[in-house]
Amino acid sequence: MATNFSSIPVIDYSLAADAATKPQLLAALRHAVTHVGFFYLAHHSVPPELVAAATAYCPRFFALPAAEKERIRMVHSPHFFGYSRFGAELTKGAVDQREQFDFGTHYPDVWVPGQPEHLRLWGPSQWPAESLLPGFRRSFEDYVQKCQELANDVLALVAEALGLPRDAFAHFFEENNQDRVKIVKYPAPTGDSTQGVGPHYDSGFLTLLLQASPHRGLQVQNVSGEWVDATPIPGTFVVNMGKAMETVTQGVAIATTHRVLSPEKDSTPRYSIPFFQIIKRGTVIGDEVLDMPVEILKIKETRGQIGSDAVNYAEYHTLPSGEVALIGRVKSHPDVAERHYPELFKKYFPDGLPSQGSAY
Numbered sequence: 001m002a003t004n005f006s007s008i009p010v011i012d013y014s015l016a017a018d019a020a021t022k023p024q025l026l027a028a029l030r031h032a033v034t035h036v037g038f039f040y041l042a043h044h045s046v047p048p049e050l051v052a053a054a055t056a057y058c059p060r061f062f063a064l065p066a067a068e069k070e071r072i073r074m075v076h077s078p079h080f081f082g083y084s085r086f087g088a089e090l091t092k093g094a095v096d097q098r099e100q101f102d103f104g105t106h107y108p109d110v111w112v113p114g115q116p117e118h119l120r121l122w123g124p125s126q127w128p129a130e131s132l133l134p135g136f137r138r139s140f141e142d143y144v145q146k147c148q149e150l151a152n153d154v155l156a157l158v159a160e161a162l163g164l165p166r167d168a169f170a171h172f173f174e175e176n177n178q179d180r181v182k183i184v185k186y187p188a189p190t191g192d193s194t195q196g197v198g199p200h201y202d203s204g205f206l207t208l209l210l211q212a213s214p215h216r217g218l219q220v221q222n223v224s225g226e227w228v229d230a231t232p233i234p235g236t237f238v239v240n241m242g243k244a245m246e247t248v249t250q251g252v253a254i255a256t257t258h259r260v261l262s263p264e265k266d267s268t269p270r271y272s273i274p275f276f277q278i279i280k281r282g283t284v285i286g287d288e289v290l291d292m293p294v295e296i297l298k299i300k301e302t303r304g305q306i307g308s309d310a311v312n313y314a315e316y317h318t319l320p321s322g323e324v325a326l327i328g329r330v331k332s333h334p335d336v337a338e339r340h341y342p343e344l345f346k347k348y349f350p351d352g353l354p355s356q357g358s359a360y
């Protein structure tokens with residue numbers, strides 16, 4: 001019988017610490033990962049003071065002088081890091097009503113011409129001037145380091161929940177892996193569109209999303225195609241799986257489609273901070289799928305077909321994952337692609353920059 005969901009489960013991370021309660025956690029996690037693709041993670045390990053500091057910087061970042069935001073605009077970065085103006089981004093070809101700042105964990109500028117182009121996606125971030133936003137960079141570096149640790153631990157728990165060794169996913173990361181993070185602002189709508197971000201899958205393994213204001217807006221698509229609210233729960237992360245995780249688990253773990261609706265008219269802005277766990281770049285991960293236990297594979301037969309309005313990241317079975325990631329970025333930020341990846345830009349936008357969605 002097909003299983004559907006009408007709410008997002010809450011998983012209590014603290015149950016992992018005690019051998020007596022861990023089986024309960026693993027059972028809940030197995031259900032969440034295989035039937036919903038989303039869960040709230042309560043009692044997690046990222047210190048509340050780091051969460052509070054990151055949250056407090058959100059409105060302050062977007063209130064920076066326009067000239068400073070221009071200086072660190074994403075169009076200056078072949079790594080797709082930096083500030084994107086309102087309306088600069090596309091999902092499924094339609095303009096997202098959000099403003100954002102993308103950055104990554106530390107990675108040096110090592111790409112040289114002649115190397116595969118997709119390797120250039122990893123590189124240094126652009127940061128606002130310390131004098132204009134004191135402590136911003138340091139606070140986010142500390143916060144993100146704790147997110148990385150938590151994501152790695154949750155990933156090991158997911159492996160256990162799926163009957164795999166705890167380190168089953170370890171070989172999908174590079175030695176000096178670069179994860180990506182965003183700070184996002186969704187203002188109240190001024191026109192007709194309420195597409196904060198359109199329906200999509202995330203790309204990598206786990207996403208840890210901090211809903212950094214109390215606004216609703218995040219929605220998750222269930223098996224029947226209905227949109228289920230992921231209303232913010234204080235003290236939690238929303239965790240979901242990306243298309244890479246779905247691919248390497250032979251579709252057992254699901255990359256669930258999600259979207260964000262703009263806040264109500266005249267409301268204050270909604271803020272969020274997604275942390276994306278990124279995987280290694282050089283191989284076709286569809287060729288390296290994990291050997292899943294038979295009883296886990298059976299879950300796919302009983303849970304029913306997953307409905308989806310998302311179309312992105314279908315190429316994991318045919319292209320190296322680094323190329324898949326670069327294509328995703330090119331499609332969502334054509335103005336950056338036009339400047340730094342002209343060949344790919346021409347391939348995906350043969351008619352030139354879309355009239356909307358351009359940051360120029």
Ligand SMILES: O=C(O)CCC(=O)C(=O)O
Pocket residue numbers: 182184197202209218258259260271272273274
């Ligand atoms: O802002 C949110 O709540 C979700 C954002 C999101 O799904 C994304 O940027 O991939």
Ligand SMILES: [Fe+2]
Pocket residue numbers: 200201202258
């Ligand atoms: Fe997402």
